[in-house]
Amino acid sequence: MGSDTVLKLLAAIFMGALFSVGRRWRKSSTILLHFSEKPASLRIRNTSDGSVSTESLENLVEIRCPSLRSPFNPVWWLFSGHLQTIFCVVGDFSKSDQLQYNRTLLRLEEGGTIGLDFAPADHSKVPPDAPIIVILHGLTGGSYESYVRSIVVPATKPVEEGGLGYRAVVVNYRGCAGVPVTSPQLYSAGYTGDIRQALIYISQRYPRAPLLGLGFSLGANVLTRYLAEEGEKSRLVSGCALACPWDLAKNNDRLRYSFTGRFYSKAMATNLINLVRRNLDGLNKFPDAMIANYIPIALNLKGALLDDFDNAFTRIAGGSAPDFPFATAHDYYRWGSSHNIVDKIRVPFLAINAADDPVVQAVPMDGAGNGMVVMALTASGSGASVDRWIKAPVLEWMSLMGEAVVHPSSPSYANISVQDGFHREEGRDGGCKEIEGGGIIQANSWEGVNLQGL
Ligand SMILES: *[C@@H]1O[C@H](CO)[C@@H](O)[C@H](O)[C@H]1NC(C)=O
Ligand SMILES: *[C@@H]1O[C@H](CO)[C@@H](O)[C@H](O)[C@H]1NC(C)=O
Ligand SMILES: *[C@@H]1O[C@H](CO)[C@@H](O)[C@H](O)[C@H]1NC(C)=O
Numbered sequence: 001m002g003s004d005t006v007l008k009l010l011a012a013i014f015m016g017a018l019f020s021v022g023r024r025w026r027k028s029s030t031i032l033l034h035f036s037e038k039p040a041s042l043r044i045r046n047t048s049d050g051s052v053s054t055e056s057l058e059n060l061v062e063i064r065c066p067s068l069r070s071p072f073n074p075v076w077w078l079f080s081g082h083l084q085t086i087f088c089v090v091g092d093f094s095k096s097d098q099l100q101y102n103r104t105l106l107r108l109e110e111g112g113t114i115g116l117d118f119a120p121a122d123h124s125k126v127p128p129d130a131p132i133i134v135i136l137h138g139l140t141g142g143s144y145e146s147y148v149r150s151i152v153v154p155a156t157k158p159v160e161e162g163g164l165g166y167r168a169v170v171v172n173y174r175g176c177a178g179v180p181v182t183s184p185q186l187y188s189a190g191y192t193g194d195i196r197q198a199l200i201y202i203s204q205r206y207p208r209a210p211l212l213g214l215g216f217s218l219g220a221n222v223l224t225r226y227l228a229e230e231g232e233k234s235r236l237v238s239g240c241a242l243a244c245p246w247d248l249a250k251n252n253d254r255l256r257y258s259f260t261g262r263f264y265s266k267a268m269a270t271n272l273i274n275l276v277r278r279n280l281d282g283l284n285k286f287p288d289a290m291i292a293n294y295i296p297i298a299l300n301l302k303g304a305l306l307d308d309f310d311n312a313f314t315r316i317a318g319g320s321a322p323d324f325p326f327a328t329a330h331d332y333y334r335w336g337s338s339h340n341i342v343d344k345i346r347v348p349f350l351a352i353n354a355a356d357d358p359v360v361q362a363v364p365m366d367g368a369g370n371g372m373v374v375m376a377l378t379a380s381g382s383g384a385s386v387d388r389w390i391k392a393p394v395l396e397w398m399s400l401m402g403e404a405v406v407h408p409s410s411p412s413y414a415n416i417s418v419q420d421g422f423h424r425e426e427g428r429d430g431g432c433k434e435i436e437g438g439g440i441i442q443a444n445s446w447e448g449v450n451l452q453g454l
Helices: 003-025 055-062 079-087 146-156 194-206 218-233 248-257 258-276 297-298 307-315 328-335 391-404 448-453
Strands: 030-035 041-045 052-056 100-107 111-119 132-138 167-172 209-215 238-242 349-354 373-380 416-419 423-424 432-442
Touching: 003 373, 030 055, 030 416, 041 055, 052 055, 055 079, 055 373, 055 391, 100 194, 111 132, 111 194, 111 416, 132 146, 132 194, 132 218, 146 209, 146 391, 194 209, 194 218, 194 416, 194 423, 194 432, 209 218, 209 391, 218 349, 248 258, 248 307, 248 328, 258 297, 258 307, 258 373, 297 307, 307 328
Parallel strands: 132 167, 132 209, 209 238, 238 349, 349 373
Antiparallel strands: 030 373, 041 052, 100 111, 100 432, 111 167, 416 423, 423 432
C-alpha cells in the first residue's frame, strides 16, 4: 500500500465514524414515496388463472414492493466498489455471491467495444422468453462489483432455489472490467449510444424476453436518458434507477464546495484516472485523434476533483460527435443531466435516491407529474442490520415488471436488420456485431482491479 492509499483508508474510516455518529441521531427511518396524481393503469396477469385485470401503478407498488417500506442502511446508495468495501455496506465477498458470466464482446460500428456479461453462464438453464434484467453499472465498475452481484445472483437463481429464475446481463462500458478500448472514446453519464446498441443486440438474441432496465448511479443516469430519449420506442419495458445523479451541474457545486463532497469527488476522479491508466495501451493507438492531446493532461492531474477530470478528459472522450466534444465540463453536465426529461419516459419507472447522498443534490421528486414514474427518497437510515436493503425492493420490482405486468404486445420500435454481421436498427445510424474474445469469466476475477482503484 502506498502512502496515498493509507491516507485514503484513514479518510474512509473517519467518514465511517461520521456516519455511525449520524446514525445515532436519527432514530426513525422514513421513505418518501411519490406517485403522480394520475398514476398509470397497468394490465396485470393473475398467474393462477391467467386472467388479466387493470391496476394503478401506485397500488401495485404499495402491495407488491413492500420492502420499499422496510428499514434501510444509511449508506445503501454507495455504489462505488472500493468505498463500499470499506464501509461494508454491500461489501460481502462471501461465497454466496460467487458467479460466472458468459461474456459477449460487441464491436460497435465506429470501432469501440462493449462487453455484455450474461448470467447464468450456461444459457440453456433459463428459457429464452424469461425476463432479462439489463444492468448498467456505476462510474468505474463492472459486472464484478458486489452491488451488481447482489442482484444478479438471486435474480438468476432457479425458482426452486428461491430465485426469480431470470436472465441478467451486465453492460460493461468501454475500458471497464477488462473490456478493451478499441476506439478513441470512453463513456459518460450522458452518452446513450452504447446502451442503445446493447439493447438492439439483446432483443435480437432473445426476441421474446421482456427486458427490464436497472441502473446504478452513473448507469442510472444513462438508463433514465435512454428511456426519455426513446419514449414509446424503448426496448426496455421498465426502468429502475438507483442513486441517479439527475442534475450533474448542481451536484458538481456540492462536490466541489463541501467537505464530504470533496472526499467523494477525489475518490471518483482517482478511479477515473486509474481507468485511463489501465487502458493506455488501447487509448494510445489513436495518436491522430483529439483525445491523444488530453491523455497526458488527465494522467498528470494532481489531487483532482471529479470536474477537473471531466474538464480534462470526459468532455472530449465521453461520447461521440455531434454532441462531443464539449467546450467545458459544465457544458457536458448541462447536456448529460436527466432531471429535466423525466416527463418523456413512457414505461413504468422506479427511482430510489437517498436524502443523505452527498453526491446527489436535487432529486426531481415530483416525477414531472408523469404517471409512469414512482420516486422514492430514503430520508434517514435506521442503522438496522440490513446490509443489502436495496436488494429486496429491487427484486420485488423486477418480479412485478417481469411477470405480473402485461406489457404492450406491439412495441413501436424499429425493426432490426443484419448486414455484414452488424445488427442495425432500420433508419438509424450505428450498428454492432459479436466478436471473438468472449466466453466464461469469473465474476470476481476483477476484484484486484477494484481495490487498485483506491
Ligand atoms: C387469481 O385467480 C384466482 C382464481 O380465479 C383467484 O382465486 C385469485 O383471487 C386471483 N388473484 C388476484 C390477485 O386477483
Ligand atoms: C456462451 O455464449 C455463447 C454465445 O455468445 C454460446 O455460444 C456458448 O454456448 C455459451 N456458453 C455456455 C456454457 O452456455
Ligand atoms: C417491421 O417489419 C414488419 C414485417 O416486415 C412490418 O410489418 C413493420 O411495419 C415493420 N415495423 C417498422 C416499425 O418498420
